[in-house]
Amino acid sequence: MIATRFCPSEIEYLVRIAGTLADSPAAAGLSPAYRELADRARAAVLAQATGRPDRAVSALLGSRPGEQVWRLRIWTRHEDTTAVYSTPTGALSELAAHVRGRWDNLCGLDGVPERPPADDTEAVELYYGRSGTARPDEGYDLVAEEVIRPRRSRIVPLPFTFPGAAEAAALNRAAVFHPADGDGPQCTEVAGVLTFAYLDAEDGVVRVSVHLDAADEERIVRPDGTVPLRVQVEDTVVLDDSQAGAPHPTVLEELLAGADTAQKKAIHAAAISTGLMWRCPACRWTNPRAATCCEGRGCRAPQPSATRSKASSLAADSVLALEGPR
Secondary structure (H helix, E strand, C coil), rough: CHHHHHHHHHHHHHHHHHHCCCCCCCHHCCCCCHHHHHHHHHHHHHHHHHCCCCCCCCEECCCCEEEEEEEEEEECCCCCCEEEEHHHHHHHHHHHHHHHHCCCCCCCCCCCCCCCCHHHHHHHHHHCCCCCCCCCCEEEEEEEEEEEECCCCCEEEEECCCCCHHHHHHHHHHCCCEECCCCCCEEEEECCCCEEEEEECCCEEEEEEEEEEEEEEEEEEEEECCCCEEEECCCCCEEEECCCCCCCCCCCHHHHHCHHHHHHHHHHHHHHHHHCCCECCCCCCEEEECCCCCCCCCCEHHHHEEHHHHHHCHHHHHHHHHHCCC
């Protein structure tokens, strides 16, 4: 989709350009479909200028958050290794295995059993001490990190309609199997949804993981950025948000859509003070809180950390009431 290669502010300018050129001689050479789009863009621009914008037919969503992993670093006098784990339990298990392999280093110390405890946490604390600094030439770090992948804001249609029987059958027939390789385990893909099912030796479980980042935005992504999902194990449904439906435009969007210039300034000021929006310190563009970088034209300044802290402190109920689910 070409739109994914442009930031929201650039798409806004492209629509305005199309509206400006709609009644120019250059528009005469357009195909009927493109001419109709240009006319719609001009009508939308004029409606906004007169303060009577049409109801939105699409929604702009911020990028999804990254995936959390746990990075474990273990060092001794002779080696320094780092590995990444999907769960803290897996990282702790690996650290405990390392400790048990070096338990002879504690031989003869007061209060230390001859054999390492079966409990992973207890074994690690006995070896490194509660502060983690009991051994001067050895140590470890276990920290949570977020894996950031390139993600863009998304434009999804309103209202949402799930594919009918014929279209769903066609998408199911087009499903693809991706074999395991050096980057990850095997998975199946249907309508952009990746489903991994594999044996996880670290945690000793059969892991089933569903990834929705690449889900088909034109067919199965709802306006709030979610995919209607039902997960069933044997005869038990363990997750079902299929009835959540498509949300209406958020209260904040409705207020801004119907406000004049003075009212918009007041709404922006209130939203900024509460953390629902933020103003770029470089170009003064007003951004939604979901935007991690400024969406003003030619500006990609990052969201200030103070603004992120303010937004994260908002009560969930008040955010949903004003901003809607994201």
